[in-house]
Amino acid sequence: xxxxxxxxxxxxxxxxxxxxxxxxxxxxxxxxxxxxxxxxxxxxxxxxxxxxxxxxxxxxxxxxxxxxxxxxxxxxxxxxxxxxxxxxxxxxxxxxxxxxxxxxxxxxxxxxxxxxxxxxxxxxxxxxxxxxxxxxxxxxxxxxxxxxxxxxxxxxxxxxxxxxxxxxxxxxxxxxxxxxxxxxxxxxxxxxxxxxxxxxxxxxxxxxxxxxxxxxxxxxxxxxxxxxxxxxxxxxxxxxxxxxxxxxxxxxxxxxxxxxxxxxxxxxxxxxxxxxxxxxxxxxxxxxxxxxxxxxxxxxxxxxxxxxxxxxxxxxxxxxxxxxxxxxxxxxxxxxxxxxxxxxxxxxxxxxxxxxxxxxxxxxxxxxxxxxxxxxxxxxxxxxxxxxxxxxxxxxxxxxxxxxxxxxxxxxxxxxxxxxxxxxxxxxxxxxxxxxxxxxxxxxxxxxxxxxxxxxxxxxxxxxxxxxxxxxxxxxxxxxxxxxxxxxxxxxxxxxxxxxxxxxxxxxxxxxxx
Amino acid sequence: xxxxxxxxxxxxxxxxxxxxxxxxxxxxxxxxxxxxxxxxxxxxxxxxxxxxxxxxxxxxxxxxxxxxxxxxxxxxxxxxxxxxxxxxxxxxxxxxxxxxxxxxxxxxxxxxxxxxxxxxxxxxxxxxxxxxxxxxxxxxxxxxxxxxxxxxxxxxxxxxxxxxxxxxxxxxxxxxxxxxxxxxxxxxxxxxxxxxxxxxxxxxxxxxxxxxxxxxx
Numbered sequence: 001x002x003x004x005x006x007x008x009x010x011x012x013x014x015x016x017x018x019x020x021x022x023x024x025x026x027x028x029x030x031x032x033x034x035x036x037x038x039x040x041x042x043x044x045x046x047x048x049x050x051x052x053x054x055x056x057x058x059x060x061x062x063x064x065x066x067x068x069x070x071x072x073x074x075x076x077x078x079x080x081x082x083x084x085x086x087x088x089x090x091x092x093x094x095x096x097x098x099x100x101x102x103x104x105x106x107x108x109x110x111x112x113x114x115x116x117x118x119x120x121x122x123x124x125x126x127x128x129x130x131x132x133x134x135x136x137x138x139x140x141x142x143x144x145x146x147x148x149x150x151x152x153x154x155x156x157x158x159x160x161x162x163x164x165x166x167x168x169x170x171x172x173x174x175x176x177x178x179x180x181x182x183x184x185x186x187x188x189x190x191x192x193x194x195x196x197x198x199x200x201x202x203x204x205x206x207x208x209x210x211x212x213x214x215x216x217x218x219x220x221x222x223x224x225x226x227x228x229x230x231x232x233x234x235x236x237x238x239x240x241x242x243x244x245x246x247x248x249x250x251x252x253x254x255x256x257x258x259x260x261x262x263x264x265x266x267x268x269x270x271x272x273x274x275x276x277x278x279x280x281x282x283x284x285x286x287x288x289x290x291x292x293x294x295x296x297x298x299x300x301x302x303x304x305x306x307x308x309x310x311x312x313x314x315x316x317x318x319x320x321x322x323x324x325x326x327x328x329x330x331x332x333x334x335x336x337x338x339x340x341x342x343x344x345x346x347x348x349x350x351x352x353x354x355x356x357x358x359x360x361x362x363x364x365x366x367x368x369x370x371x372x373x374x375x376x377x378x379x380x381x382x383x384x385x386x387x388x389x390x391x392x393x394x395x396x397x398x399x400x401x402x403x404x405x406x407x408x409x410x411x412x413x414x415x416x417x418x419x420x421x422x423x424x425x426x427x428x429x430x431x432x433x434x435x436x437x438x439x440x441x442x443x444x445x446x447x448x449x450x451x452x453x454x455x456x457x458x459x460x461x462x463x464x465x466x467x468x469x470x471x472x473x474x475x476x477x478x479x480x481x482x483x484x485x486x487x488x489x490x491x492x493x494x495x496x497x498x499x500x501x502x503x504x505x506x507x508x509x510x511x512x513x514x
Numbered sequence: 515x516x517x518x519x520x521x522x523x524x525x526x527x528x529x530x531x532x533x534x535x536x537x538x539x540x541x542x543x544x545x546x547x548x549x550x551x552x553x554x555x556x557x558x559x560x561x562x563x564x565x566x567x568x569x570x571x572x573x574x575x576x577x578x579x580x581x582x583x584x585x586x587x588x589x590x591x592x593x594x595x596x597x598x599x600x601x602x603x604x605x606x607x608x609x610x611x612x613x614x615x616x617x618x619x620x621x622x623x624x625x626x627x628x629x630x631x632x633x634x635x636x637x638x639x640x641x642x643x644x645x646x647x648x649x650x651x652x653x654x655x656x657x658x659x660x661x662x663x664x665x666x667x668x669x670x671x672x673x674x675x676x677x678x679x680x681x682x683x684x685x686x687x688x689x690x691x692x693x694x695x696x697x698x699x700x701x702x703x704x705x706x707x708x709x710x711x712x713x714x715x716x717x718x719x720x721x722x723x724x725x726x727x728x729x730x731x
Contacts, residue, residue, distance in 0.1 A: 012545050012548070012549060014549030014550075014552075014553065014577045014580065014581050015545065015548055015549050015552055017553070017573075017574075017577060018549065018552035018553040018555070018556050018574060018577060018578075019552050021556045021574065022552065022555055022556055022559065025556070025559055025560065056541055083540070083541045083544040083545060083548070104544045104545070104547075104548045105544050105547040105548040105551050106548050106551055106552050106555075107551050107555075108551075108555055108558075111551075111552070111555050
């Protein structure tokens with residue numbers, strides 16, 4: 001690995017010339033600047049492993065330089081060379097993050113000490129640099145643009161975005177509400193050559209037909225009553241960039257015709273206008289509708305579908321990527337705790353149980369809102385089940401819980417699913433689950449424990465073993481059966497159940513890790 | 515008795531001024547020493563190699579020499595100003611020493627205090643030595659140090675010329691106001707030094723020149 005460079009910041013030319021010669025003779029690569037401001041400029045432009053800074057310099061002195069390095073988070077190790085060998089200045093330098101300080105005059109003994117200090121400081125810099133690179137790589141494994149997720153399904157999405165973004169192909173983004181379709185659209189725009197151009201997002205379901213048409217294509221002055229000025233539409237305004245049409249299947253058939261024409265000719269005509277206006281756009285669209293059904297029902301033109309769906313990206317619902325739930329929940333917790341000046345450090349085990357077992361019909365958006373609400377409502381340093389579980393779900397009766405048992409599933413699997421869903425719907429209350437199902441509390445625990453054990457052994461494939469939710473499939477807790485189901489005190493509503501085994505307890509600890 | 519008390523007051527004020535100047539100049543002394551040592555260390559390191567060409571050490575020998583010259587000048591000035599002044603005091607000789615120490619007291623390395631003497635042969639004065647030192651050092655130090663100034667600024671010029679029965683020293687720096695500090699006024703005046711501040715420049719770059727008159731011996 002190439003050794004990092006050293007920067008000397010001192011306004012004494014006689015010192016910098018001599019010092020750089022000594023360090024170069026010792027095998028280091030050295031640059032020199034005459035004051036603290038120039039040091040900051042150099043550090044912004046290039047990486048230096050070590051900065052040797054005089055305490056007293058014009059413009060920006062050594063202590064100010066240290067402060068700026070900390071504030072700007074410039075990675076380097078700073079050794080202060082001080083002629084003012086007061087305890088105060090040395091202590092101040094160390095408090096502000098200096099690696100060490102050395103007192104003038106630099107006689108042979110002190111120069112030897114400096115030459116011994118520099119490799120250690122460079123080592124520290126190198127280790128921290130490696131850590132930063134690893135963190136960055138780790139970040140790359142779990143994040144993509146504004147998207148968060150480390151599951152296989154999300155990594156596949158990232159790969160498709162990476163491959164498709166540089167092209168001009170239209171992309172149709174499919175996925176339930178709250179899965180992050182607009183974030184995918186933004187990532188496609190950001191990663192494309194059009195990134196410097198505008199990104200225009202329009203929700204087709206939110207606007208009445210006439211207004212949507214006006215928003216898309218604009219109008220000329222006098223096009224309709226009250227149109228006193230001309231107005232360019234979204235196609236014109238996003239020319240050179242990307243237009244994102246959310247809920248595109250909600251467009252009326254006649255707007256679909258105009259849209260199809262605009263896509264084919266790359267020309268639009270404003271309402272009341274006579275001339276065609278050339279537009280250079282890339283179209284991204286999204287919907288949460290069943291498009292085959294919409295086409296079959298005549299709600300969506302088939303030719304428009306094929307125009308828009310040159311590439312399809314299918315975003316998985318949150319319940320199908322259980323391993324992302326923990327990552328997302330922890331991220332939201334950190335974000336909202338900071339935003340609300342709270343000191344929340346994590347979720348209680350019982351809260352995790354519920355988070356992992358709940359099927360999140362509103363997907364990431366619902367999880368985000370739940371965590372934000374929990375952070376705001378929480379009184380302690382950790383988020384408990386009462387903080388995170390929405391009031392309307394605490395009664396347990398309103399959780400959509402119908403199950404479809406596929407032919408071929410065993411009775412044991414069906415029973416297990418039923419127990420799991422009921423357990424989730426009672427917010428982790430084993431006693432109530434037993435009561436609802438007409439089985440003993442102990443049976444509930446046994447089923448849940450079996451789920452944990454099987455899940456640990458078999459992995460996530462177990463989830464789709466012939467049992468699926470009818471409307472809101474909820475294999476979450478099965479595909480990631482990390483919920484620590486715990487026997488113990490009974491009868492109390494929503495009470496967390498103590499850990500039944502070391503394995504389950506260990507799982508719970510891992511989940512809290514951030 | 516009164517004269518002795520006045521002399522003691524001037525001596526005390528001068529020592530306080532010298533202490534202030536030396537406190538700030540110590541950085542320059544250490545820098546000069548540091549510059550000399552670091553460059554000597556380069557020479558030592560390179561000279562130890564059998565095949566080291568002379569060109570590899572010559573510039574560092576020059577640099578070390580320059581730093582030692584700088585150090586010598588500073589030490590000479592400090593030692594001379596620490597001793598009792600020989601009477602009658604010479605305004606030019608005193609000014610050179612005071613300028614050396616005040617220049618080294620500046621907050622930045624290449625601050626300049628320029629002394630321009632012209633053809634003046636001798637500037638012996640009837641004013642006692644400590645009073646001459648105080649009258650020159652007190653305003654000069656304020657002018658050089660400024661108020662927490664860390665930016666490089668225009669050089670401070672000290673111009674000496676012969677007046678009518680006096681030696682006149684003008685202290686000036688573009689954009690700055692030279693003045694006799696209030697705490698020194700009475701003692702300096704009592705010792706026989708006269709001064710006048712003349713204003714020049716526009717509103718934006720108002721400059722005060724301070725003209726100090728020392729009666730000849």
